[in-house]
Amino acid sequence: MSVKLRLQRKGRKKKPFYHIVAADTRAPRDGKFIEKVGTYNPMTSPATIDLDRDKALKWLENGALPSDTVRAILKFKGVLYRRHLLRGVRKEALTQEEADQKYKDFMEAKESKIAERFEKTAQEKRDFHISIFGKAPEKPAPEPEASEEE
Template sequence: MPARIRLQRHGKKAKPFYHIVVSDARAPRDGKFIEKLGTYNPLSHPPLVEVDIENAVFWLQKGAQPTDTVRSILSHTGVLYKKHLLEGVSKGAFDQNEAEKRFQLWLEEKASKMQGKKEALIQRAKEEKVKKNQAEAQMREARAQKNKPEKEEVIAQELNEAESSEIVIATQADEEKIAQ
């Protein structure tokens, strides 16, 4: 029975969520599986991946073939690197402790790179928000400048009307004083 490590789709329509599973190659995509190794959520940024590294390495050593997407996921999580290190141990290139040290060092470097990327994404989002706010402020200012002459004309007309009405009222009051 050839074993495959592949994605099993879950989630709603247009909102995929995947389980990383070991299954018989002849089984349907979302059908029976042998063991669940982890999850993959492509909608989060960066994609959220949780994998049981030890079980994944176990199945890879037993000959399970990952699909292209799963191979990429396993590479990013360090499963393939750990398998490579364990092959070096079995060939006598170095011991188990050295392999664990190298793997932990790799995980720390990967975590620091991911943290840097997350901080860069957050910084870029803040900068885009500031630019958007500045653009909106410029748009409001442009609209205000466009509407300002019209408002000034309306105010000037109202002042002229008010002055003319005051003059008319004053002349009427003068006429009444003269008439008395």
């Protein structure tokens, strides 16, 4: 039985939402799967990806082949880089501590880039609202918590 990491479409018409799953290659796209690894929502700006990196790495180590889109997601989330480092540890080119440090540095740089992208998108939304309405949208005030007084 060969296993693929692939997308399983959910959501409604013209509003796609995907589950990233490990499935038998013979199973239909939206059919039976072995394990859910994460989710991918391309409708948000930027796209929202929730991935269990350890599960994905485990499946890759066990021989699962990712589809093209899932490979891009795994690369974006650093799973393929971690696999590359672990392969270097197995070949004794790196120690486990060196590999962990390289992965940690890589993920910190990646997270800062993602945070900058979210901030840039938020700023573009504010600029758009200012150009249309003349002011930035107001954030709704948080509702006070109900206290039980008797």
